[in-house]
Amino acid sequence: MRKLIKYAYVLLGILIFMSCTTNDDSEYSELDENLELNIPANFPEMSYNLTSNPPTKNGFELGKKLFYDGNLSANGFISCGFCHEQSSAFTHHGHQFSHGINDLEGTRNTPAIQNMAFLSEFAWDGATSHLDLFPIIPITNEVEMGETLSNVLAKLKNDSEYQRLFASAFTDGEVNNENFLKALSQFMVMMISSNSKYDKYVRNEEGGDFSAIEKTGLDLFKSKCASCHKTDLFTDSAFRNNGLPPYPDINDVGRAEVSGSVADNYKFKVPSLRNVALTAPYMHDGRFGSLASVLNFYNSGVQDSETLDPILKQNGKLGIALNAEDQKALIAFLQTLTDTEYINDKRFSEY
Known part of the structure; x- marks a missing residue:
């Protein structure tokens, strides 16, 4: 049953994404500015389609705030950054399995977050093939963040600061699934590790x-x-x-x-x-x-x-x-x- 629920949520995210995604760059705020994304000379071609979601200063900052916000979870405590710690290349160093809401434990080790824009499938089992959909998996997993997208959006819509941040990052200013997921992707797209x-x-x-x-x-x-x-x-x-x-x-x-x-x-x-x-x-x-x-x-x-x-x-x-x-x-x-x-x-x- 857990598997069915997990992949039902992923399918729901795909449907939401397909119905919302646009290639029109005009959706981004005219007051915002694009971020420079330098592709390392020794890297392969990027997989992520930047034309549909170009990283901007305001979009990146919104994505960063969301990444570290515990309100994306059911108990208001577990953020993406809780299990993805920068000092360990955004893994959960020292933890065999990821720990989620109510100290529940999963069955897999937390993978690193780096160079995600160059990849085409995500999670240990490849449960999603698009970076914009990747956050749906931990958010809706019952032992990780244990929340629903609708509840997350309701909380964000009731937050005046988030209303302002979404308005500054996207021309339509909407606090919706599309902009929520794209903001998180903008943050992750910029996370390039290439200077070892x-x-x-x-x-x-x-x-x-x-x-x-x-x-x-x-x-x-x-x-x-x-x-x-x-x-x-x-x-x-x-x-x-x-x-x-x-x-x-x-x-x-x-x-x-x-x-x-x-x-x-x-x-x-x-x-x-x-x-x-x-x-x-x-x-x-x-x-x-x-x-x-x-x-x-x-x-x-x-x-x-x-x-x-x-x-x-x-x-x-x-x-x-x-x-x-x-x-x-x-x-x-x-x-x-x-x-x-x-x-x-x-x-x-x-x-």
């Missing part, structure tokens, strides 16, 4: 000098990891079964919850590795507390199954062969993906 040591290394910028072990780690990464963690987003955005034994008391089948196909059992979205040194615990269920544990798993813990990704089952062997020196070098490289500028960027901070 690795970025500076590949762009030949100051501060990008790699040590010998970091270079070794990069070479190992290219040969052993980059088939799934592709491009400088460090994800191919595919859904894969990486051989994790499911917890018997949870048995999360992942992508199959959305597709309904047994061929997708235990497949989850390949996460980006950007800022990965900051985002423990790891995997969709947060079962590993360190990068060393993750690499140990790939070396000797991968479990075979009908949907195991073929990449992890080659030449009659499971997993990825990684000796102790390999693991040390890989961790050194993964630490170069930390973007301290991003996690300290005041534009995205609550205060």
Whole structure:
């Protein structure tokens, strides 16, 4: 029943979005100003359609206020920022599962928020394929924010400050589903993490000098990891079964919850590795507390199954062969993906 309710809300959001979305840029306030969005030179093409929702100063600030507002939840306390903390690349560092209203606990680890405009499917199971619809999932999830869109909008409409902010961000000035979701997207579209040591290394910028072990780690990464963690987003955005034994008391089948196909059992979205040194615990269920544990798993813990990704089952062997020196070098490289500028960027901070 929970699954049916979850995806019913997502479907409702899609219908609302399709009925409201327009490509007419004139809907944005003439008093507002567009924000400059710099695409990193080493990044792939952006997926988000900026022409239908160009980030503006007022729209971004509205989205930021909404992101940190607990009134988006049923108890008035759980905001998006409650589980997405900037210091840990907008994850819930140290929490295996996300905690929501009334201290209820989910069954999945909180994913990072970064470079969302370059992705085309969201959540561990790809429950939505549009960034504007992504917030519907946590808002309506009964153990996360436990609210309805209609209740959220009613609260916003009764708030004089929000009335002013919506009027300043959108020409129609309406506090409605379309503008609410687009404001949140404007905030997330601007959340680009692209200034790690690795970025500076590949762009030949100051501060990008790699040590010998970091270079070794990069070479190992290219040969052993980059088939799934592709491009400088460090994800191919595919859904894969990486051989994790499911917890018997949870048995999360992942992508199959959305597709309904047994061929997708235990497949989850390949996460980006950007800022990965900051985002423990790891995997969709947060079962590993360190990068060393993750690499140990790939070396000797991968479990075979009908949907195991073929990449992890080659030449009659499971997993990825990684000796102790390999693991040390890989961790050194993964630490170069930390973007301290991003996690300290005041534009995205609550205060």
